[in-house]
Amino acid sequence: MVVESDPMNMSDKKRILVADDDPGMRLALAIRLRANNYDVACAGDGLSVVEEARRLTPDVIILDLGMPGGDGFAVMEMLQSEEPEASIPVIVLSGRNRATNLEKVHDAGAMMFLQKPADTEQLLAAITAALHTHPMAMH
Numbered sequence: 001m002v003v004e005s006d007p008m009n010m011s012d013k014k015r016i017l018v019a020d021d022d023p024g025m026r027l028a029l030a031i032r033l034r035a036n037n038y039d040v041a042c043a044g045d046g047l048s049v050v051e052e053a054r055r056l057t058p059d060v061i062i063l064d065l066g067m068p069g070g071d072g073f074a075v076m077e078m079l080q081s082e083e084p085e086a087s088i089p090v091i092v093l094s095g096r097n098r099a100t101n102l103e104k105v106h107d108a109g110a111m112m113f114l115q116k117p118a119d120t121e122q123l124l125a126a127i128t129a130a131l132h133t134h135p136m137a138m139h
Helices: 023-034 045-054 072-079 096-108 120-133
Strands: 015-019 039-043 060-063 090-094 112-115
Touching: 015 023, 015 045, 015 072, 015 112, 023 039, 023 120, 039 045, 045 060, 045 072, 060 072, 060 120, 072 090, 090 096, 112 120
Parallel strands: 015 039, 015 060, 060 090, 090 112
Antiparallel strands: none
16 A cells, blocks of 8 residues: 655655554544544554554554454564564553553553553654654655
8 A cells, every 4th residue: 555645744644553453443543543644554463463564664553452363462572573663663552451561561662551542632642752752764
């Protein structure tokens, strides 16, 4: 899939990979992100997340922890094992308890942990911070 530049926008759209096993959550996140001018791809299980990250090299991955085919921790471990995937910032968005998982999430390589449900402003702020902290090469 080729992403065309918007002539009214000075930069290309940033690509976000949304990884969640809940189709409704994936759709809701995709709609919110597309409405804010992001290119969005989705994956519903751990293996698909890794495959899509390798295929697309997204600018940011929004990752659920509880997924079939490899939970979020397994996904982060696989992504950390090779470049350029190890350089993709990961924002964990999970319903799991933040207090008990925060340290483990950061140790696994995630940049941030957001508790579900995250409001749009919180999510967009996290993405903006991730993009500024880990600027990726242009697609």
